[in-house]
Every structure is written in structure tokens, then in C-alpha cells.
Amino acid sequence: MHADEAAADRSPKAAGHTPQAPTDGNRGAHATAAFAGLATEPGVAKPDPILVVDNVVRRFGGLTAVDVEHVEIQRGSITALIGPNGAGKTTFFNQLTGFDSADAGQWTFNGRRINGLAAHKIARIGMVRTFQLTKALSKLTVLENMRLGAQKQIGESFLRALIPSLWRDQEDEITQRAEELLTRFKLDAKRGDFAGSLSGGQRKLLEMARALMVGPELVMLDEPMAGVNPALTQSLLGHVKDLREQGMTVLFVEHDMDMVRDISDWVVVMAQGQVIAEGPPGTIMSDTRVVDAYLGAHHDTPLSAEEEERQLAEAEAELEAKAAQEPGPDSPETDATAQEGAGR
Amino acid sequence: MDWTLIISRAAEAGIGTETVIYALAAIGLNVHFGYTGLLNFGQAAFLAVGAYAIAVTVSTFGLPFFLGVAIGLALAIVLALLLGIPTLRLRADYLAIVTIAAAEIVRLVVRAVALRDTFGGTDGLQGFSDSFYSLNPYPAGQYELGSIIGFDHRTMWVLTVGWVLVAISCFLIYLLMKSPWGRVLKAIREDEDAVRSLGKNVFSYKMQSLMIGGVIGSLAGFIFALSRAAVQPDLFSTELTFYAYTVLILGGAARILGPVVGAAIFWALLVLITTGLEEAVRAGVITFITTNQVGAIRFMLVGLGLMLLLIFRPQGIFGDKREIALDAR
Numbered sequence: 001m002h003a004d005e006a007a008a009d010r011s012p013k014a015a016g017h018t019p020q021a022p023t024d025g026n027r028g029a030h031a032t033a034a035f036a037g038l039a040t041e042p043g044v045a046k047p048d049p050i051l052v053v054d055n056v057v058r059r060f061g062g063l064t065a066v067d068v069e070h071v072e073i074q075r076g077s078i079t080a081l082i083g084p085n086g087a088g089k090t091t092f093f094n095q096l097t098g099f100d101s102a103d104a105g106q107w108t109f110n111g112r113r114i115n116g117l118a119a120h121k122i123a124r125i126g127m128v129r130t131f132q133l134t135k136a137l138s139k140l141t142v143l144e145n146m147r148l149g150a151q152k153q154i155g156e157s158f159l160r161a162l163i164p165s166l167w168r169d170q171e172d173e174i175t176q177r178a179e180e181l182l183t184r185f186k187l188d189a190k191r192g193d194f195a196g197s198l199s200g201g202q203r204k205l206l207e208m209a210r211a212l213m214v215g216p217e218l219v220m221l222d223e224p225m226a227g228v229n230p231a232l233t234q235s236l237l238g239h240v241k242d243l244r245e246q247g248m249t250v251l252f253v254e255h256d257m258d259m260v261r262d263i264s265d266w267v268v269v270m271a272q273g274q275v276i277a278e279g280p281p282g283t284i285m286s287d288t289r290v291v292d293a294y295l296g297a298h299h300d301t302p303l304s305a306e307e308e309e310r311q312l313a314e315a316e317a318e319l320e321a322k323a324a325q326e327p328g329p330d331s332p333e334t335d336a337t338a339q340e341g342a343g344r
Numbered sequence: 345m346d347w348t349l350i351i352s353r354a355a356e357a358g359i360g361t362e363t364v365i366y367a368l369a370a371i372g373l374n375v376h377f378g379y380t381g382l383l384n385f386g387q388a389a390f391l392a393v394g395a396y397a398i399a400v401t402v403s404t405f406g407l408p409f410f411l412g413v414a415i416g417l418a419l420a421i422v423l424a425l426l427l428g429i430p431t432l433r434l435r436a437d438y439l440a441i442v443t444i445a446a447a448e449i450v451r452l453v454v455r456a457v458a459l460r461d462t463f464g465g466t467d468g469l470q471g472f473s474d475s476f477y478s479l480n481p482y483p484a485g486q487y488e489l490g491s492i493i494g495f496d497h498r499t500m501w502v503l504t505v506g507w508v509l510v511a512i513s514c515f516l517i518y519l520l521m522k523s524p525w526g527r528v529l530k531a532i533r534e535d536e537d538a539v540r541s542l543g544k545n546v547f548s549y550k551m552q553s554l555m556i557g558g559v560i561g562s563l564a565g566f567i568f569a570l571s572r573a574a575v576q577p578d579l580f581s582t583e584l585t586f587y588a589y590t591v592l593i594l595g596g597a598a599r600i601l602g603p604v605v606g607a608a609i610f611w612a613l614l615v616l617i618t619t620g621l622e623e624a625v626r627a628g629v630i631t632f633i634t635t636n637q638v639g640a641i642r643f644m645l646v647g648l649g650l651m652l653l654l655i656f657r658p659q660g661i662f663g664d665k666r667e668i669a670l671d672a673r
């Protein structure tokens with residue numbers, strides 16, 4: 001049987017690729033510094049990208065769900081991927097992680113081409129994702145869910161599974177690691193319960209903790225905070241920042257802009273399948289391309305205070321000019337025009 | 345009414361050759377369906393492969409019996425590969441369709457007139473079990489177990505080998521299912537994409553599951569052939585697979601001893617009802633049916649019993665009620 005095949009084709013994790021960030025200082029500050037002075041154009045080159053994506057296209061019939069020309073994800077940073085519903089964020093995740101096959105495109109992880117690689121192999125080399133619709137393994141306990149995440153398990157090959165003494169020690173180590181993570185995610189009290197008995201938010205937490213059991217270099221979280229209560233969200237945000245402190249790279253999809261501003265170092269914006277803008281979280285939402293994408297291109301552009309005053313002044317000047325020319329000063333039409341202008 | 349006869353027949357059936365055969369078939373299905381979530385509706389094909397491997401090797405080609413056993417095991421693995429390679433990457437229901445068709449193909453091939461010289465057509469094959477019975481350590485005679493059960497020496501030998509195989513299979517499944525390997529299987533049953541996202545080669549594990557369950561199914565085929573000292577193609581119809589599923593669900597899927605207890609109860613009950621009805625008719629207690637009609641009526645009663653079981657104990661005899669509750673969420 002394929003007894004050892006599963007173990008054998010586990011390619012050794014790219015251990016050499018340690019992040020270049022300093023190990024002592026504040027990685028958050030370092031990550032922010034890495035983005036200083038970058039242009040906010042889509043596809044802008046990063047100083048030290050862990051993931052580089054080129055020309056990824058995915059069509060569903062006539063609909064082009066993803067059409068990303070170029071995007072780079074900076075190593076050791078927290079990058080947010082935002083965009084309106086149906087922008088193609090989840091589909092993009094699915095392409096990158098091998099869960100769906102792209103119509104075209106190539107992408108590299110740590111310099112290694114991984115397009116066309118099977119999903120489990122992508123996970124093994126350190127790029128692990130979670131799902132928007134949570135996938136808790138219902139009839140496994142919370143602890144078993146966690147243990148499943150560990151890699152290179154001796155007892156996962158058929159023949160060695162039959163001899164418990166071969167894998168007991170490793171299982172104990174895995175269990176210990178799992179319990180530490182469960183404590184961090186406040187799930188330790190649930191360790192023996194079926195994962196199916198958890199609440200929606202708890203499942204999100206479990207899925208994230210389980211992904212961490214894989215020991216990833218890049219964690220891709222699809223709406224990790226959806227349905228998690230605000231108090232817990234705060235601690236989750238702390239966990240995500242922690243991941244960066246531990247040298248991991250995080251790419252996450254999120255709709256809540258407060259959260260994005262709070263933890264991300266860089267924001268990539270998608271709309272209608274394309275990356276339309278990138279930028280630091282502080283200013284990205286005032287980018288006109290982003291505003292257009294969220295509100296539709298033909299909306300009434302909100303005015304700044306100065307602009308509003310200027311328009312008002314213009315309207316008044318026009319009014320005065322008209323009043324000087326025409327004999328009837330109380331013309332209702334001119335009044336209406338002025339008010340309309342001021343009202344904007 | 346002869347109550348001793350009714351009870352002793354039922355007790356004999358509960359540990360008899362049918363129970364052994366269906367227990368093994370269902371242990372294999374348990375690996376497929378209970379643990380991995382693979383809908384294999386062609387378990388009969390694995391039994392047919394085992395049974396015919398022995399029969400053809402010995403009767404048709406005059407080769408040694410144990411070579412037939414080895415060929416049977418190897419062919420079970422080949423069959424698993426043939427079924428698995430095209431279907432295991434697809435959605436779960438494709439496997440169901442392909443396996444049900446494959447089982448029919450196997451049956452129609454061994455039944456074919458054109459291949460009569462090899463497989464014996466509808467009559468099947470006989471005369472392949474002498475080497476097996478020559479190993480029989482039980483001297484000729486009748487053996488009493490307790491005071492109500494009795495088997496002849498040939499049946500004793502088949503049952504001894506059969507129950508040893510059941511015990512070995514159960515122990516193997518027990519070891520596997522409490523190992524990390526078994527954990528991957530159960531996780532695949534729950535959600536294979538989640539398992540992929542954690543770096544496991546889902547296809548490879550499904551294949552291994554299909555092979556192991558198939559090999560255990562072929563053991564059932566060996567016992568089937570040897571207990572009758574004959575094989576006929578129509579013994580391996582889809583009905584066999586459905587009874588094996590019944591046995592599995594009765595005992596409780598994804599439980600080590602579920603298939604064994606399920607098989608014992610299924611056959612004991614079936615025989616209890618049959619003999620009970622026959623005796624009742626004979627003794628004039630029941631007058632509105634004849635003994636010829638008992639055969640059909642017993643399946644109606646078994647069907648009724650299964651319906652009641654699924655309503656009041658959907659997890660089977662050994663199952664965990666909490667797991668069923670999760671499905672409702």
C-alpha cells in the first residue's frame with residue numbers, strides 16, 4: 001500500500017527561509033518600515049516578498065472572478081486583502097492554495113513555483129489557509145482536530161500506525177503543543193468536546209489554531225473574525241499580531257475596516273477580480289479607486305470642507321452677477337440654483 | 345411448538361458461517377463507509393474476487409490452495425485500485441455509482457457463457473476446498489457447544505478460521521483507528537478539504553482505506569466459498585452488499601465491534617423469526633399463512649425491525665447518540 005508514500009513525498013520544509021526581520025526588536029515596527037515610501041499602485045514590488053503572484057485568471061463561464069496581474073506579499077508582515085462582496089477574494093485564495101485550478105497564471109512561494117501544486121503539498125511547504133465557511137471536523141474532538149494539524153507524523157503512515165510505541169512520544173509532543181495553542185485561543189475547556197458542538201465563533205478560533213499546528217510560514221485567513229464577539233476579537237487580533245512577532249507572514253481577508261486599520265501593515269484592495277489599489281491601512285480608504293470600488297464609480301463624490309465652501313462662493317458670485325444684470329432681484333429660479341449648489 | 349429448536353437454530357445462526365461472512369464484509373465496509381465516508385456499494389465484488397480466486401486457482405488451473413488465497417488478496421487490491429483511481433478524486437457519489445456497476449460487471453463476467461471453462465458459468469465451481477478441509481484438526485463427528493448448539497466437524501473448522509479472521513480484522517481496525525492514521529481517515533469523512541488544507545494527501549488515504557476494506561471483504565469471500573465448498577455467481581449480487589450495510593448500520597458504523605454484533609443479531613433474528621414462524625404454522629398456532637410464505641414474511645418483519653431501530657436508535661446498537669445529535673446542527 002501507499003504506506004510510506006505519504007511520508008516520503010513530504011518535501012522538507014523550507015527551513016532556510018527565515019524572515020530577515022530582526023529577532024530582538026519590534027517586528028511590527030520593522031514591518032511598517034518595510035513599506036515606507038512604497039507606491040500605492042497595484043502590484044507594487046516589495047523589498048522581501050514571500051509570495052509573488054503573476055497573471056492569475058479564473059473564469060466561471062462568462063464571469064471573470066479573478067484576474068490579478070501582479071501582487072507581492074511582504075515577508076513578516078500582516079497584509080489585509082479587502083474588497084466588496086464578490087470581489088474574488090475567496091476565489092483568489094482558492095487559486096493560490098491549490099483548492100481550485102486557475103485558468104492561467106503562476107505564483108511563487110519563497111521563490112519556488114507552486115502553481116499547479118496539489119493543495120496538501122502547498123500546505124506542507126508552509127502556506128496554510130483557513131476557510132470563510134468554517135470547516136470544523138465535527139465528529140472529532142477539539143483536541144483531535146488540533147493534533148491533525150501537526151506535520152510529519154510517524155503514526156500517519158499505515159504500517160507504522162500499527163505499532164503505537166513508534167509514534168507515542170511524538171503524539172505526546174503534539175498534544176502538548178496543541179494544548180498550549182488551545183489555551184491561547186481560550187478553547188482549553190472544550191478540548192474533549194466534539195468540534196461539532198462548538199459555537200460558530202469558537203469554530204473560527206479552532207480552525208485558526210488548527211492551521212497554526214501545521215507550523216506555517218504564511219497563514220492565509222479568510223474572514224477570521226466573522227462571527228466572533230468583539231471582546232474575543234480583541235484577543236484574536238493580539239494573536240494575529242503575535243504570529244507576526246513569531247516571524248510568520250499573515251494574509252487575511254476582512255470586511256471590518258477598524259480591524260484592518262488596527263493590525264495590518266499593508267492593504268491590498270480587490271474589486272471585480274482585479275487588484276485595484278494597494279497602500280498603508282491609514283490612507284487606503286481615502287484612495288479614490290477604493291472609494292469608487294466600494295460605492296460604485298458614478299456616485300456623488302463626497303466633498304471636503306474647503307471644496308464645499310469654494311462651490312458655495314462660486315454660486316453666490318454667480319447669483320450676484322445675475323442680480324446686477326437682471327431687474328427682478330427675487331427671481332425664484334436663481335434662488336433655487338443657489339440653494340442646490342449650497343446643498344451639495 | 346419446539347422452543348428448543350427455535351432457540352438453538354437462532355443461536356447457531358448468531359455464531360454461524362453467515363454471521364462470520366457478513367461480519368467480515370461489514371468490517372470492510374466499516375473502514376470504507378464508517379470511518380472514511382466512502383460510499384462503496386460494490387462490496388460484493390470484493391467477496392466475489394476472493395471466492396473466485398480460490399475456486400479458479402484450484403479447480404480450473406489445479407494450482408495450490410494457498411496460491412489462490414494470495415491471488416485473492418492481490419486481486420482485491422487491484423480491484424480497489426481500479427475502482428479508486430478514476431473515482432476517488434471526484435465527488436463521493438461517483439464512487440457509489442462506479443462501485444455498484446463494477447460489482448455487477450464482476451458478477452456478469454464470472455457468469456458469462458463465453459468464460460464458462462474458466463469460471464463455470466451460472467453453475468459456478470466446486471471441488472477446490474479439499475486442501476482446506478485436509479487441514480481440519482477436528483476429527484469427524486458432531487460437536488456440541490453448550491447444550492443447544494451443535495456443528496459438524498467441517499463447519500467447526502470453517503468457523504474457527506472465520507472467527508480468527510474476524511478477531512484479527514477487528515484488532516487491526518482497533519489499532520489503526522486509534523492511531524494518527526485513523527484520525528486522518530475520520531477527518532476525511534468529516535471534510536476532506538479541511539484535511540487537505542492541513543497537508544494530508546487525501547487521495548492516498550482514501551485509496552489505502554479502499555484497499556484495506558476490500559482485502560477484508562475478500563476474506564469474507566474466502567469463507568463464503570470454503571463454507572459451501574462451491575461458488576456461484578449469483579451469490580454475489582448487490583443484495584449481499586445491502587445486507588452488509590444493514591448489518592453495519594444495525595451494529596453501529598464507525599465502531600470496532602459494530603459489524604460483528606450487527607451480523608450476529610441480524611442472522612440470529614432472521615433465523616429466529618423464520619424458525620419461529622415455521623414452527624408456529626406447523627403447530628397450528630398461526631393458520632393464515634403457509635410455511636412457504638414464511639420466507640417472504642420474515643424479510644418484511646426484518647424490514648419493520650430496522651425501521652424501528654433507525655427511528656429509536658439511529659446510531660445503531662453501539663453508536664454514540666451525541667454524534668447523531670451533531671448532524672442535526
Ligand SMILES: Nc1ncnc2c1ncn2[C@@H]1O[C@H](COP(=O)(O)OP(=O)(O)OP(=O)(O)O)[C@@H](O)[C@H]1O
Binds near residue numbers: 084090091
Ligand atoms: N464555483 C463558482 N461558480 C461560479 N461562480 C463562482 C464560483 N465561486 C465564485 N464565483 C463567483 O466569483 C465571484 C467572486 O466570488 P468570491 O467568493 O471570490 O468573492 P469574495 O470576494 O470572497 O466575496 P465575499 O467578501 O462576499 O466573501 C462572485 O461573483 C461569485 O459569484
Ligand SMILES: [Mg+2]
Binds near residue numbers: 090
Ligand atoms: Mg469570500
